[in-house]
Amino acid sequence: MASLRGMRGHKRSWRAAAALGMVLAVGGSVISGCGGGSGRDTLVIYSGRTSNLIKPLLDKFAEETDTNIDVRYDNSANLALLLDEEGDHTDVDVFLSQSPGAVGFLDEQGRLGEISSDLLGKVPEGDAAADGSWIGLSGRVRTLVYNTDLVDPATLPTSVLDLIKPEYAGKVALAPTNGSFQDFVTVLREKLGEEAAGSWLQAMADGNPPTFNDNTAIVEAVGRGEVPMGLVNHYYAFVAKSDNPDLPVENHFFAPGDYGSTLLVTAASIVKDTDQPEAARKFVEFLLSEEAQKYFASETFEYPLASGVQPNPVLPPLDQINPTRVDLSTLGGDLESTAELIQRSGLSS
Numbered sequence: 222m223a224s225l226r227g228m229r230g231h232k233r234s235w236r237a238a239a240a241l242g243m244v245l246a247v248g249g250s251v252i253s254g255c256g257g258g259s260g261r262d263t264l265v266i267y268s269g270r271t272s273n274l275i276k277p278l279l280d281k282f283a284e285e286t287d288t289n290i291d292v293r294y295d296n297s298a299n300l301a302l303l304l305d306e307e308g309d310h311t312d313v314d315v316f317l318s319q320s321p322g323a324v325g326f327l328d329e330q331g332r333l334g335e336i337s338s339d340l341l342g343k344v345p346e347g348d349a350a351a352d353g354s355w356i357g358l359s360g361r362v363r364t365l366v367y368n369t370d371l372v373d374p375a376t377l378p379t380s381v382l383d384l385i386k387p388e389y390a391g392k393v394a395l396a397p398t399n400g401s402f403q404d405f406v407t408v409l410r411e412k413l414g415e416e417a418a419g420s421w422l423q424a425m426a427d428g429n430p431p432t433f434n435d436n437t438a439i440v441e442a443v444g445r446g447e448v449p450m451g452l453v454n455h456y457y458a459f460v461a462k463s464d465n466p467d468l469p470v471e472n473h474f475f476a477p478g479d480y481g482s483t484l485l486v487t488a489a490s491i492v493k494d495t496d497q498p499e500a501a502r503k504f505v506e507f508l509l510s511e512e513a514q515k516y517f518a519s520e521t522f523e524y525p526l527a528s529g530v531q532p533n534p535v536l537p538p539l540d541q542i543n544p545t546r547v548d549l550s551t552l553g554g555d556l557e558s559t560a561e562l563i564q565r566s567g568l569s570s
Contacts, residue, residue, distance in 0.1 A: 263289040264500045265312050269297025269319040282507045297323035297400045305330050314495040318488045320400030324355040334491040343509045344526045357486035358508050359523035361454035362544045365473040371449045377473045381481025390428030394439045394451030397568040407559045408483050422566035444468045459522035477543035484544040
Protein backbone atom coordinates (compact mmCIF):
# COMPACT_ATOMS: atom_id res chain seq x y z
CA MET A 222 0.00 0.00 0.00
CA ALA A 223 2.81 2.43 0.87
CA SER A 224 4.47 1.74 -2.47
CA LEU A 225 1.28 2.43 -4.40
CA ARG A 226 0.67 5.67 -2.47
CA GLY A 227 4.22 6.78 -3.16
CA MET A 228 3.86 6.11 -6.89
CA ARG A 229 0.64 8.12 -7.07
CA GLY A 230 2.20 11.03 -5.21
CA HIS A 231 5.29 10.78 -7.40
CA LYS A 232 3.27 11.07 -10.61
CA ARG A 233 1.37 14.09 -9.31
CA SER A 234 4.67 15.70 -8.30
CA TRP A 235 6.13 15.19 -11.74
CA ARG A 236 3.13 16.82 -13.40
CA ALA A 237 3.23 19.79 -11.04
CA ALA A 238 6.98 20.18 -11.37
CA ALA A 239 6.81 20.04 -15.15
CA ALA A 240 4.10 22.67 -15.17
CA LEU A 241 6.35 25.00 -13.19
CA GLY A 242 9.24 24.45 -15.56
CA MET A 243 11.40 22.48 -13.15
CA VAL A 244 13.21 20.35 -15.73
CA LEU A 245 15.74 17.79 -14.55
CA ALA A 246 19.14 18.87 -15.78
CA VAL A 247 21.56 17.74 -13.14
CA GLY A 248 25.09 19.10 -13.11
CA GLY A 249 27.82 17.48 -11.09
CA SER A 250 31.46 17.10 -10.26
CA VAL A 251 33.82 14.63 -8.68
CA ILE A 252 35.92 15.68 -5.71
CA SER A 253 38.83 13.38 -4.87
CA GLY A 254 40.42 12.85 -1.49
CA CYS A 255 44.17 12.71 -1.09
CA GLY A 256 44.21 9.11 -2.22
CA GLY A 257 42.56 9.93 -5.56
CA GLY A 258 40.92 7.19 -7.57
CA SER A 259 37.24 6.46 -8.08
CA GLY A 260 34.73 3.63 -7.73
CA ARG A 261 31.64 2.73 -5.72
CA ASP A 262 33.51 3.56 -2.53
CA THR A 263 32.80 7.15 -3.61
CA LEU A 264 30.31 9.09 -1.48
CA VAL A 265 27.52 10.20 -3.83
CA ILE A 266 25.69 13.39 -2.86
CA TYR A 267 22.67 15.11 -4.35
CA SER A 268 22.94 18.77 -3.41
CA GLY A 269 20.10 21.25 -3.60
CA ARG A 270 22.57 23.75 -2.20
CA THR A 271 24.46 25.51 -4.98
CA SER A 272 28.14 24.91 -5.56
CA ASN A 273 29.20 28.35 -4.38
CA LEU A 274 27.47 27.77 -1.02
CA ILE A 275 28.56 24.21 -0.22
CA LYS A 276 31.55 23.19 -2.36
CA PRO A 277 34.22 24.63 -0.01
CA LEU A 278 32.92 22.33 2.73
CA LEU A 279 32.83 19.33 0.38
CA ASP A 280 36.43 20.03 -0.61
CA LYS A 281 37.46 20.30 3.04
CA PHE A 282 35.77 17.04 4.02
CA ALA A 283 37.26 15.19 1.03
CA GLU A 284 40.74 16.40 1.91
CA GLU A 285 40.53 15.78 5.65
CA THR A 286 39.02 12.29 5.40
CA ASP A 287 40.56 11.15 2.10
CA THR A 288 37.06 10.55 0.74
CA ASN A 289 36.09 10.65 -2.92
CA ILE A 290 32.86 12.59 -3.50
CA ASP A 291 30.58 12.61 -6.53
CA VAL A 292 28.26 15.59 -6.08
CA ARG A 293 25.36 16.49 -8.34
CA TYR A 294 23.77 19.94 -8.11
CA ASP A 295 20.25 21.07 -8.98
CA ASN A 296 17.07 22.50 -7.52
CA SER A 297 16.16 20.60 -4.32
CA ALA A 298 12.73 19.63 -5.65
CA ASN A 299 14.21 18.36 -8.91
CA LEU A 300 16.72 16.21 -7.06
CA ALA A 301 14.09 14.86 -4.70
CA LEU A 302 11.94 13.82 -7.65
CA LEU A 303 14.94 12.27 -9.38
CA LEU A 304 15.90 10.31 -6.27
CA ASP A 305 12.36 9.03 -5.98
CA GLU A 306 12.42 8.06 -9.66
CA GLU A 307 15.63 6.09 -9.11
CA GLY A 308 14.06 4.34 -6.14
CA ASP A 309 15.87 1.29 -4.79
CA HIS A 310 18.37 1.48 -7.68
CA THR A 311 19.81 4.84 -6.68
CA ASP A 312 23.50 5.14 -5.87
CA VAL A 313 22.98 8.31 -3.80
CA ASP A 314 24.21 8.26 -0.20
CA VAL A 315 23.45 11.75 1.11
CA PHE A 316 20.77 14.28 0.17
CA LEU A 317 21.44 17.96 0.91
CA SER A 318 18.42 20.18 0.59
CA GLN A 319 17.98 23.92 0.37
CA SER A 320 14.34 23.27 1.11
CA PRO A 321 12.81 21.32 4.03
CA GLY A 322 9.88 20.49 1.75
CA ALA A 323 12.10 18.34 -0.46
CA VAL A 324 13.32 16.13 2.38
CA GLY A 325 9.80 15.97 3.75
CA PHE A 326 8.66 14.65 0.37
CA LEU A 327 11.40 11.99 0.33
CA ASP A 328 10.51 10.96 3.86
CA GLU A 329 6.88 10.52 2.78
CA GLN A 330 8.10 8.32 -0.08
CA GLY A 331 10.20 6.18 2.29
CA ARG A 332 13.50 7.09 0.64
CA LEU A 333 15.41 8.28 3.71
CA GLY A 334 17.33 6.39 6.36
CA GLU A 335 17.76 7.36 10.01
CA ILE A 336 20.30 9.78 11.46
CA SER A 337 21.76 8.65 14.81
CA SER A 338 20.46 10.18 18.03
CA ASP A 339 23.86 11.60 18.98
CA LEU A 340 23.85 13.73 15.82
CA LEU A 341 20.20 14.73 16.24
CA GLY A 342 21.09 16.00 19.70
CA LYS A 343 23.43 18.60 18.23
CA VAL A 344 20.56 20.85 17.09
CA PRO A 345 17.59 22.30 18.99
CA GLU A 346 14.36 20.36 19.15
CA GLY A 347 12.30 21.09 16.06
CA ASP A 348 15.33 21.56 13.82
CA ALA A 349 15.47 17.85 13.03
CA ALA A 350 12.84 15.28 12.08
CA ALA A 351 11.32 13.38 14.99
CA ASP A 352 11.92 10.14 13.09
CA GLY A 353 15.57 11.03 12.37
CA SER A 354 15.06 11.24 8.61
CA TRP A 355 16.71 14.68 8.32
CA ILE A 356 18.64 17.17 10.39
CA GLY A 357 18.85 20.93 10.02
CA LEU A 358 22.20 22.51 9.20
CA SER A 359 21.47 26.24 8.95
CA GLY A 360 18.50 28.58 9.19
CA ARG A 361 17.14 31.19 6.79
CA VAL A 362 14.41 33.66 7.68
CA ARG A 363 11.92 34.70 5.02
CA THR A 364 11.96 38.46 4.55
CA LEU A 365 11.11 41.36 2.24
CA VAL A 366 14.18 42.94 0.65
CA TYR A 367 13.71 46.52 -0.53
CA ASN A 368 15.59 49.28 -2.32
CA THR A 369 16.38 52.03 0.20
CA ASP A 370 16.43 54.69 -2.54
CA LEU A 371 12.93 53.81 -3.71
CA VAL A 372 11.08 52.68 -0.60
CA ASP A 373 10.37 54.38 2.72
CA PRO A 374 10.53 51.55 5.30
CA ALA A 375 7.70 53.22 7.21
CA THR A 376 5.40 52.30 4.31
CA LEU A 377 6.17 48.58 4.48
CA PRO A 378 3.52 46.23 5.92
CA THR A 379 3.72 44.33 9.19
CA SER A 380 2.32 41.19 7.55
CA VAL A 381 3.18 39.42 4.31
CA LEU A 382 -0.56 38.95 3.79
CA ASP A 383 -0.91 42.71 3.31
CA LEU A 384 1.20 42.63 0.14
CA ILE A 385 -1.98 42.02 -1.84
CA LYS A 386 -3.12 45.60 -1.10
CA PRO A 387 -3.35 47.88 -4.15
CA GLU A 388 -0.37 50.02 -3.15
CA TYR A 389 1.97 47.02 -3.57
CA ALA A 390 0.59 45.70 -6.86
CA GLY A 391 3.36 44.99 -9.35
CA LYS A 392 6.05 46.10 -6.91
CA VAL A 393 6.91 42.83 -5.13
CA ALA A 394 9.21 40.43 -6.97
CA LEU A 395 8.62 36.70 -6.52
CA ALA A 396 10.46 33.48 -7.40
CA PRO A 397 7.55 31.02 -7.88
CA THR A 398 9.69 27.95 -8.71
CA ASN A 399 12.14 28.54 -5.86
CA GLY A 400 12.03 25.92 -3.12
CA SER A 401 11.92 28.45 -0.29
CA PHE A 402 8.97 30.27 -1.85
CA GLN A 403 7.18 26.95 -2.25
CA ASP A 404 7.89 26.09 1.40
CA PHE A 405 6.45 29.48 2.39
CA VAL A 406 3.31 28.79 0.35
CA THR A 407 3.01 25.36 1.98
CA VAL A 408 3.16 27.08 5.38
CA LEU A 409 0.27 29.31 4.27
CA ARG A 410 -1.68 26.24 3.15
CA GLU A 411 -1.01 24.47 6.45
CA LYS A 412 -1.88 27.45 8.65
CA LEU A 413 -4.54 29.34 6.70
CA GLY A 414 -6.08 26.56 4.65
CA GLU A 415 -6.10 25.79 0.95
CA GLU A 416 -8.69 28.40 0.01
CA ALA A 417 -7.05 31.32 1.84
CA ALA A 418 -3.57 30.45 0.57
CA GLY A 419 -4.89 30.16 -2.97
CA SER A 420 -6.69 33.49 -2.67
CA TRP A 421 -3.49 35.21 -1.52
CA LEU A 422 -1.53 33.73 -4.42
CA GLN A 423 -4.22 34.69 -6.92
CA ALA A 424 -4.32 38.24 -5.58
CA MET A 425 -0.54 38.50 -5.88
CA ALA A 426 -0.69 37.14 -9.43
CA ASP A 427 -3.47 39.57 -10.35
CA GLY A 428 -1.11 42.41 -9.41
CA ASN A 429 1.26 41.24 -12.18
CA PRO A 430 4.39 40.96 -9.99
CA PRO A 431 7.88 40.71 -11.52
CA THR A 432 9.01 37.07 -11.33
CA PHE A 433 12.51 35.61 -11.28
CA ASN A 434 14.10 32.17 -11.11
CA ASP A 435 15.73 32.62 -7.71
CA ASN A 436 16.41 34.89 -4.76
CA THR A 437 19.77 36.09 -6.05
CA ALA A 438 18.15 37.48 -9.19
CA ILE A 439 15.54 39.26 -7.08
CA VAL A 440 18.13 40.96 -4.85
CA GLU A 441 20.16 41.99 -7.88
CA ALA A 442 17.09 43.51 -9.53
CA VAL A 443 16.13 45.32 -6.33
CA GLY A 444 19.69 46.62 -6.00
CA ARG A 445 19.58 47.99 -9.55
CA GLY A 446 16.26 49.68 -8.85
CA GLU A 447 14.38 47.62 -11.44
CA VAL A 448 11.86 46.56 -8.81
CA PRO A 449 11.25 48.17 -5.40
CA MET A 450 11.09 45.02 -3.27
CA GLY A 451 10.90 41.23 -3.29
CA LEU A 452 10.25 38.19 -1.12
CA VAL A 453 13.51 36.31 -0.41
CA ASN A 454 15.51 34.66 2.36
CA HIS A 455 17.40 37.01 4.68
CA TYR A 456 20.97 36.11 3.77
CA TYR A 457 20.90 37.15 0.11
CA ALA A 458 21.00 40.85 0.96
CA PHE A 459 23.90 40.31 3.36
CA VAL A 460 25.88 38.37 0.75
CA ALA A 461 25.22 41.06 -1.85
CA LYS A 462 26.28 43.86 0.50
CA SER A 463 29.44 42.02 1.49
CA ASP A 464 30.46 42.33 -2.17
CA ASN A 465 29.13 45.88 -2.54
CA PRO A 466 28.60 47.73 0.76
CA ASP A 467 26.97 50.64 -1.06
CA LEU A 468 24.23 48.51 -2.58
CA PRO A 469 20.91 50.17 -1.62
CA VAL A 470 19.18 47.08 -0.25
CA GLU A 471 17.90 46.23 3.21
CA ASN A 472 15.74 43.52 4.73
CA HIS A 473 12.34 44.22 6.21
CA PHE A 474 11.29 41.59 8.73
CA PHE A 475 7.58 41.18 9.25
CA ALA A 476 6.00 41.25 12.70
CA PRO A 477 6.76 38.42 15.15
CA GLY A 478 4.48 35.49 14.46
CA ASP A 479 3.85 36.51 10.85
CA TYR A 480 4.22 33.81 8.21
CA GLY A 481 6.34 36.17 6.15
CA SER A 482 9.10 35.74 8.74
CA THR A 483 9.09 31.95 8.85
CA LEU A 484 12.38 30.25 9.72
CA LEU A 485 13.30 27.62 7.12
CA VAL A 486 16.19 25.22 7.50
CA THR A 487 18.62 23.64 5.09
CA ALA A 488 18.81 19.94 5.78
CA ALA A 489 20.90 16.80 5.40
CA SER A 490 19.61 13.24 5.09
CA ILE A 491 21.22 9.84 4.72
CA VAL A 492 19.53 7.90 1.94
CA LYS A 493 17.85 4.64 2.90
CA ASP A 494 19.96 1.50 2.36
CA THR A 495 23.10 3.43 1.42
CA ASP A 496 26.11 1.16 1.04
CA GLN A 497 28.31 3.94 2.45
CA PRO A 498 26.68 4.35 5.89
CA GLU A 499 29.84 5.22 7.81
CA ALA A 500 31.11 7.76 5.28
CA ALA A 501 27.62 9.29 5.08
CA ARG A 502 27.42 9.56 8.86
CA LYS A 503 30.87 11.17 9.07
CA PHE A 504 29.91 13.68 6.41
CA VAL A 505 26.72 14.74 8.22
CA GLU A 506 28.71 14.94 11.45
CA PHE A 507 31.25 17.19 9.70
CA LEU A 508 28.49 19.53 8.52
CA LEU A 509 27.43 19.91 12.17
CA SER A 510 31.00 20.51 13.37
CA GLU A 511 32.10 23.89 14.71
CA GLU A 512 34.25 24.42 11.60
CA ALA A 513 31.37 23.89 9.16
CA GLN A 514 28.85 25.78 11.25
CA LYS A 515 31.17 28.78 11.47
CA TYR A 516 31.47 28.64 7.70
CA PHE A 517 27.69 28.97 7.37
CA ALA A 518 27.78 31.91 9.79
CA SER A 519 30.70 33.79 8.28
CA GLU A 520 30.54 32.98 4.56
CA THR A 521 26.86 32.46 3.75
CA PHE A 522 25.34 34.69 6.48
CA GLU A 523 22.96 31.94 7.60
CA TYR A 524 22.05 31.13 11.18
CA PRO A 525 24.06 28.09 12.37
CA LEU A 526 21.85 25.51 14.04
CA ALA A 527 24.35 23.37 15.95
CA SER A 528 24.50 24.24 19.62
CA GLY A 529 27.35 26.49 20.76
CA VAL A 530 28.04 28.27 17.44
CA GLN A 531 27.14 31.96 17.32
CA PRO A 532 25.61 33.71 14.28
CA ASN A 533 27.50 36.30 12.29
CA PRO A 534 27.44 39.53 14.38
CA VAL A 535 26.10 41.54 11.41
CA LEU A 536 22.87 39.53 11.54
CA PRO A 537 20.00 40.61 13.78
CA PRO A 538 19.64 38.12 16.65
CA LEU A 539 16.91 35.55 16.11
CA ASP A 540 15.28 36.49 19.41
CA GLN A 541 15.01 40.04 18.07
CA ILE A 542 13.36 38.95 14.81
CA ASN A 543 11.35 36.30 16.64
CA PRO A 544 10.70 34.35 13.43
CA THR A 545 7.77 32.04 13.00
CA ARG A 546 8.66 28.38 13.52
CA VAL A 547 6.55 25.62 12.03
CA ASP A 548 6.62 21.83 12.05
CA LEU A 549 8.83 21.42 9.00
CA SER A 550 7.98 17.74 8.71
CA THR A 551 4.58 18.81 7.37
CA LEU A 552 6.04 20.63 4.38
CA GLY A 553 7.01 17.67 2.22
CA GLY A 554 3.81 15.70 1.99
CA ASP A 555 2.15 18.52 0.07
CA LEU A 556 4.99 19.31 -2.32
CA GLU A 557 2.91 18.54 -5.40
CA SER A 558 -0.21 20.31 -4.11
CA THR A 559 1.73 23.51 -3.45
CA ALA A 560 3.27 23.42 -6.93
CA GLU A 561 -0.17 22.93 -8.46
CA LEU A 562 -1.62 25.80 -6.42
CA ILE A 563 1.13 28.17 -7.59
CA GLN A 564 0.59 27.02 -11.16
CA ARG A 565 -3.16 27.66 -10.98
CA SER A 566 -2.56 31.20 -9.77
CA GLY A 567 -0.76 31.98 -13.01
CA LEU A 568 2.53 32.84 -11.34
CA SER A 569 5.60 31.71 -13.31
CA SER A 570 9.21 32.77 -13.73
